[in-house]
Amino acid sequence: MTRTEDLLARRRRLLGPNVPTFYDEPVEIVRGQGVWLWDAAGRRYLDCYNNVPHVGHCHPKVVEAIATQAATLNTHTRYLHEGILTYAERLVAKFGHDLSTVMMVCTGSEANDVALRMGQAMTGKTGMIATDATYHGNTALVSQLSTRRPPIGGYAPNVRLVPAPDTLRHPDGGAAFAAHVARAIAELEASGHGFASLTLCPLFANEGFPTLPPGFLDETVRVVRKAGGILIADEVQPGFGRLGSHWWGHQALGFAPDVVTIGKPMANGHPAAAVIARPEVMEAFRGAFGYFNTFGGNPVSCAAALATLDVIEAEGLVDNARDVGGYALARLRALNHPRIADVRGAGLFFGVEFTDAGTTTPASAFVLRLVEEMRRRGILLNKIGPGGGTLKIRPPMPFSRENADLLVDTLAEALAGLPE
Secondary structure (H helix, E strand, O other), X not given: OOHHHHHXXXXXXXXXXXXXXXXXXXXXXXXXXXXXXXXXXXXXXXXXXXXXXXXXXXXXXXXXXHHHHHOOOOOOOOOOOHHHHHHHXXXXXXXXXXXXXXXXXXXXXXXXXXXXXXXXXXXXXXXXXXXXXXXXXXXXXXXXXXXXXXXXXXXXXXXXXXXXXXXXXXXXXXHHHHHHHHHHHHHHHHHOOOEEEEEEOOOOOOOOOOOOOOOOXXXXXXXXXXXXXXXXXXOOOOOOOOOOOOOOHHHHXXXXXXXXXXXXXXXXXXXXXXXXEOHHHHHHHHHXXXXXXXXXXXXXXXXXXXXXXXXXXXXXXXXXXXXXXXXXXXXXXXXXXXXXXXXXXXXXXXXXXXXXXXXXXXXXXXXXXXXXXXXXXXXXXXXXOHHHOEEEEOOOOOOOHHHHHHHHHHHHHHHHHOOO
């Protein structure tokens, strides 16, 4: 039995069946630094996928902040501690639209769970809307919006999933999306559940990050406001400057959410997440729910999150995302392959959509083979979007032009070597 086979057998025995791993031949990662990962055999991989180590794997400033605070104090927010206040002040300074209050939790799932309950508290209603190709987390409440696997017993009657924007298949524009949302709101009101909230990722990342112009959601926002619901922007993937043009995805699309949720990149891999809300929304939630999170906002998480903000600013990583992302996108668009249907993205979130030649059918099996071939060549990435037909490229923010050249050159070689 090989070491990989032994580790997989131990996982099945100790963690249970169906615990997911990436790749047909899972990689045992033992070390990371910057945009690089190393496996147990000492092989180096270019990380073109992970947004959790936002400022790079094991960034020394974040590591130092975690170690220093862990050696001093770590407790919960029922004691006074200045760290959470310092971080909250720095964080809300990155927002507009009176998004000025913060609740810290541990995961994006928890953040979205709280946000959905904020919608209930503000409206007294329970109806929730999301797209039909999304993922927002895995609590019992949030999983009702996530479409990877339908909930046991089916979706709750107070949930409506509307067609997601799709660059290739449904280029209908913002008015069509708003019409879908309006119909869902009417159904929820007629059913007696009422309309509480619309949740969406401003990049529509899990939907395949379709190319959408600023203002795409303007009519949808008007529909939501008229119906008295709240708008929740899940910024776990596009946030913290990844798009290059703005700190947050909702700023790039030009709309004002009532609640924003953040997570994975927030503390560079330390488990931290948060909900940012307008004061009246936070007040309604605090009045309706007796919520406390033991680990949310602990001093070590706050130190890690604050250090992450410091690094983003000190190293100019938002500007880097704009520069390198634009360079990489141009190089990807120069690739020539009959299955390439679209190349799109923003900042350091970009990808290539493949279809069966001459159709809009996702080339799912082809993309799977391509992901595996790229792993064999030392590049880690994955798939996303309708049918898994889009190559998802989302590297840590210090990704350089040199890294982009390695990525695209390797991709060109992999495409040349795969049967069409």
